[in-house]
Amino acid sequence: MIKLTARQEQILNLIRDAIINTGFPPTRAEIARELGFRSVNAAEEHLQALARKGAIEISPGTSRGIRLIKSATELANERDSRQLVLPHPALMQLSLPLIGRVAAGSPILALEHVEATYQVDPSLFSAKPDYLLKVRGMSMRDAGIIDGDLLAVKKSDNARNGQIVVARLGDDVTVKRYHKSDDLIELLPENADFKPIRIDPERDDFSLEGLAVGLLRSWN
Incomplete structure (x- = not known):
């Protein structure tokens, strides 16, 4: 012990x-x-x-x-x-597509969005991810997520308050912290230079794409 x-x-x-x-x-x-x-x-x-x-x-x-x-x-x-029974090391790896820029209105896992495929250790993540998303911008800097990072995402259409999510708003896909109260959804940045995004789910073109379950960063 x-x-x-x-x-x-x-x-x-x-x-x-x-x-x-x-x-x-x-x-x-x-x-x-x-x-x-x-x-x-x-x-x-x-x-x-x-x-x-x-x-x-x-x-x-x-x-x-x-x-x-x-x-x-x-x-x-x-x-x-x-x-x-000792499995071959390759069998212990996850094969995850890397999603780059997402075209407006198309599924996030569409083949044209896949830039590469990564073999990764599943123990790096809090839950099994479905894909990696290349982070663009610095709106989540204070959460340790910066431009160029690879965010591990588990597909989900619901989230709890405080979770970091991948969301689609109109033609844009964004990474933010999720918060819902009454009839309002807020997508909160982790950088004081950015403003929260407020959403009326009854009127706005909004959907959740997934939950962030880990992060990879290249130090090269």
Whole structure:
């Protein structure tokens, strides 16, 4: 059994709650803000300690690259099973289409939108994605999502408040944080330079395309 300090337990619960509620682990800045740390370095030190104890994995090359680890008993059972039948590494990868610019009015997964196909590790994501979407613009910068990132998206036509979604509004496809109250839907940016988009679902041409479940970033 992993022995954690009270503060490490607190951070682990914060990570778990963030993944359940939004589909994403928190950023270092969000952890620091939530727990009252003076700098993100303190959050990073706690995350590294959790990684050393085997409670989480930190994935290099991915934004918000924190993954929860199963219990020691579960891991041991999986290890024993793998010793009996070891799948080929290629079979453990997801094959995901990369969607570039989406033409107005056409399905997001139309063949003409597919720029490439990526083989990726499914453990990087909070849920199994259906495709990768190339992010354009900086409206979600403060959520750790920037221009050129590859957003992993699970197809869905509904969302909970606070989740990051891919939405279609008229001829545009956008990535924003979702919030619904009464008869109003708001698509909220994570950058003070951008304004919220307010939608009347009865009048506006609006639909949800999917939920963000992870992010890949190229450091080249």
